[in-house]
Amino acid sequence: MVAASLSTPTAAAGAAPGGWIAALLAEASGGADALAASRERAAQALAQTPLPSRRDEAWRFTDLAPLTALTPTLLSPAAAAQPPVADGSLRLVLDGQSDPLAGITLPAGLEPISGDELDATLGQVLAATGSAALWPVLLNGATARAVLALRVRGTVATTLELVSDAGDGEGILPLRLLLVLEPGASVEVLQVHRSSGANLTSLVLEARLGEGAELRHGLLAPGAETGCLLATVAVEQATGSRYSGVSAHGGWALGRLEPRLVQREGAAHSALKALQLADGRQISDTHSQMVFAGPDGRLEQLHKAVADGQGRSVFNGAVQVPRLAQRTDAAQLSRNLLLSDRARIDTKPELEIVADDVRCAHGATVSRLQQDELFYLQSRGIAADQAARLLLRGFCEEVLQALPAAAVAWQPLVSLLGKEGR
Amino acid sequence: MIRPDAPVLLEIRDLTARVEDQPILKGVSLTIRAGEIHAVMGRNGSGKSTLSKVLAGHPAYTVTGGSVHYRGEDLLGLEPELRARAGLFLGFQYPVEIPGVSNLEFLRVATNARRAGKGEEELDTFAFEDLVRERLLVVQMDPAFLERSVNEGFSGGEKKRNEILQMALLEPLVAVLDETDSGLDIDALRIVAGGVNHLAGPDNATLLITHYQRLLDVITPDYVHVMAAGRILRTGGKELALELEERGYDWVDAELAALERTPAEVG
Numbered sequence: 001m002v003a004a005s006l007s008t009p010t011a012a013a014g015a016a017p018g019g020w021i022a023a024l025l026a027e028a029s030g031g032a033d034a035l036a037a038s039r040e041r042a043a044q045a046l047a048q049t050p051l052p053s054r055r056d057e058a059w060r061f062t063d064l065a066p067l068t069a070l071t072p073t074l075l076s077p078a079a080a081a082q083p084p085v086a087d088g089s090l091r092l093v094l095d096g097q098s099d100p101l102a103g104i105t106l107p108a109g110l111e112p113i114s115g116d117e118l119d120a121t122l123g124q125v126l127a128a129t130g131s132a133a134l135w136p137v138l139l140n141g142a143t144a145r146a147v148l149a150l151r152v153r154g155t156v157a158t159t160l161e162l163v164s165d166a167g168d169g170e171g172i173l174p175l176r177l178l179l180v181l182e183p184g185a186s187v188e189v190l191q192v193h194r195s196s197g198a199n200l201t202s203l204v205l206e207a208r209l210g211e212g213a214e215l216r217h218g219l220l221a222p223g224a225e226t227g228c229l230l231a232t233v234a235v236e237q238a239t240g241s242r243y244s245g246v247s248a249h250g251g252w253a254l255g256r257l258e259p260r261l262v263q264r265e266g267a268a269h270s271a272l273k274a275l276q277l278a279d280g281r282q283i284s285d286t287h288s289q290m291v292f293a294g295p296d297g298r299l300e301q302l303h304k305a306v307a308d309g310q311g312r313s314v315f316n317g318a319v320q321v322p323r324l325a326q327r328t329d330a331a332q333l334s335r336n337l338l339l340s341d342r343a344r345i346d347t348k349p350e351l352e353i354v355a356d357d358v359r360c361a362h363g364a365t366v367s368r369l370q371q372d373e374l375f376y377l378q379s380r381g382i383a384a385d386q387a388a389r390l391l392l393r394g395f396c397e398e399v400l401q402a403l404p405a406a407a408v409a410w411q412p413l414v415s416l417l418g419k420e421g422r
Numbered sequence: 423m424i425r426p427d428a429p430v431l432l433e434i435r436d437l438t439a440r441v442e443d444q445p446i447l448k449g450v451s452l453t454i455r456a457g458e459i460h461a462v463m464g465r466n467g468s469g470k471s472t473l474s475k476v477l478a479g480h481p482a483y484t485v486t487g488g489s490v491h492y493r494g495e496d497l498l499g500l501e502p503e504l505r506a507r508a509g510l511f512l513g514f515q516y517p518v519e520i521p522g523v524s525n526l527e528f529l530r531v532a533t534n535a536r537r538a539g540k541g542e543e544e545l546d547t548f549a550f551e552d553l554v555r556e557r558l559l560v561v562q563m564d565p566a567f568l569e570r571s572v573n574e575g576f577s578g579g580e581k582k583r584n585e586i587l588q589m590a591l592l593e594p595l596v597a598v599l600d601e602t603d604s605g606l607d608i609d610a611l612r613i614v615a616g617g618v619n620h621l622a623g624p625d626n627a628t629l630l631i632t633h634y635q636r637l638l639d640v641i642t643p644d645y646v647h648v649m650a651a652g653r654i655l656r657t658g659g660k661e662l663a664l665e666l667e668e669r670g671y672d673w674v675d676a677e678l679a680a681l682e683r684t685p686a687e688v689g
Contacts (some may be wrong), residue, residue: 371481376518377528379478380588381506381535390531394522394571401522 021046024072024172028143034118035144035176042141045133052135061314061346062285066253067200067228074143075171075199082163083409089190091161092148096173100148100162109156109187113149113180122147122178125206129234129260129291136230136258140204144174152185152213159188159406166227168197175203183210183238190218190404194415195227195252203231209241209268217245218403222415223252225280233259237268239294246402249284250277250306250416256285266294266325272301275399277416278311278343285314292325299330304399306392307336307343318350319360326357334364337395393417423457423624424644429493430455431596431627432477437488438652439476446472448652449488454596454627461630461638463663464649465671470631471515473649474600478512479505492596506532507539511594515601517581520572525584528572529554529591536592557590561617579610586617597621598629603637615640635667650678
């Protein structure tokens with residue numbers, strides 16, 4: 001998408017931001033770690049790729065200004081306070097540098113991937129989902145120094161918590177993750193990414209699901225007024241596999257999530273449930289892409305957004321059903337709550353359907369709080385402002401309750417809504 | 423129970439109201455004393471549901487004239503939530519589904535708002551659980567419904583039971599029940615009506631809005647009012663409801679037509 005853009009950057013767009021990239025690349029170059037070679041390749045590609053601009057369709061509504069306002073350096077986050085680990089969870093803390101597995105005994109069914117195998121596997125799911133040339137992926141590739149790569153066999157009863165906190169430091173925190181689920185494997189993964197300062201959390205997750213494998217995946221990302229989040233979640237599914245992704249992000253100056261799924265031979269089940277919030281002058285963006293590369297695939301997608309203040313919410317939901325993807329059953333629903341006259345919501349389903357024997361439903365609603373719902377609560381003695389808060393929480397809870405149970409410790413509602421969530 | 427010396431709870435005088443530009447209520451007067459059960463009957467479009475919504479303060483309706491006093495105080499100047507806290511309850515014809523808001527939490531917040539209105543202490547979650555489990559018995563409702571979102575996916579009968587459960591928790595002084603019988607099978611109707619009878623007492627009053635006699639077979643009204651074209655056309659005892667059942671509403675139309683031919687006699 002971005003890399004394919006043929007537009008020449010204008011002097012105005014090219015000068016300062018180009019310098020920003022150059023400064024960042026100078027910071028990130030060198031090193032002899034496992035990712036050094038691929039980092040060098042990504043850096044070259046990034047240097048030749050213009051910064052996404054509002055003239056690129058995929059970035060039409062999403063201004064990168066909050067990102068290029070950040071200091072172009074690599075961030076070393078300090079250790080941050082965390083809630084206690086829930087029973088049945090294994091928490092791995094990601095700081096972009098040290099090995100999160102150091103001193104950890106992995107539960108049965110989980111093992112690290114390294115060496116030649118890692119070299120051979122890393123990037124494959126990005127390629128399979130057409131994500132390799134995305135600007136946020138290049139940025140991550142050009143800066144990440146560590147990767148957490150795990151293989152999953154059989155049913156893993158432990159919930160894997162992968163967490164980061166960029167803290168209040170300045171700079172970029174690149175996080176790279178790879179999960180390979182062997183056929184029939186099953187695991188639950190909860191990611192929590194937080195920030196409290198002027199920094200970027202750059203996340204790239206690749207997940208490959210073998211035949212009949214199941215990944216229950218949650219991503220909770222409450223941000224900071226000056227912080228940025230660019231997250232790409234690439235998932236490649238074999239037949240009979242199930243991917244269920246539940247995400248919630250908000251509070252970032254710029255928060256953008258790109259779930260990119262491919263059902264390699266169709267006949268798999270994908271579910272996406274998302275909530276994004278934009279208040280103040282924040283931008284919350286989701287660009288999802290689902291590709292059915294074979295018949296009999298299923299998708300259930302619910303995307304919810306709340307825009308308040310002068311916040312801006314962007315949703316683009318691409319679904320590709322080529323001719324060979326007969327009997328695809330896909331449903332996408334975008335539900336949006338507009339709480340302020342100065343907030344803005346852009347929502348766009350993007351269905352490309354070539355196959356003729358398919359069911360593809362989509363719908364989008366944008367509304368204020370429903371007067372009938374407000375009145376019902378008021379008629380029970382609940383004051384208008386409290387009623388509005390209950391309804392807002394209810395709107396969010398529909399998604400948040402679908403997060404892995406381990407998310408409760410992170411107080412999703414309060415972390416995203418602040419005092420409104422109490 | 424009619425006691426002429428019982429305190430007046432609700433006093434409606436010449437009430438007129440419109441929705442958008444459409445006048446719906448054209449001069450309704452009604453006095454309700456403690457202990458009484460009133461039924462307002464009428465065809466669809468007669469204004470009976472509008473009356474209930476105006477009393478509860480629905481923002482879509484505009485009062486254009488007349489007055490409503492609740493226990494001697496002006497009701498119409500109060501926000502809907504203050505009316506509820508003071509003890510006015512509207513049972514909805516179509517209870518609203520609120521996804522994501524737990525029924526239990528909703529009931530607790532509402533109950534505590536009403537308790538604050540009565541000058542009572544708020545109940546904590548444990549004390550409230552005890553109360554709600556006791557009140558569930560009034561409507562024979564499965565506790566599982568407490569864990570679900572407010573009315574979401576409830577059947578028609580379950581929604582109406584949930585309304586009466588709210589009434590049981592809020593202990594209103596005036597309960598306005600709008601078409602509480604609609605969409606109920608005979609068993610659900612008995613349970614809901616049983617709940618209403620159980621809650622009716624000498625100190626409170628009930629205003630039933632209904633289309634059919636069948637609700638009045640199980641809840642005996644002290645007064646029956648027939649509404650048409652935005653006003654109360656006739657008031658009688660429970661036998662008036664039986665007469666309506668027997669003769670239908672055609673005579674109401676005839677009476678109304680006669681009235682409209684001689685507008686000077688109205689009011």
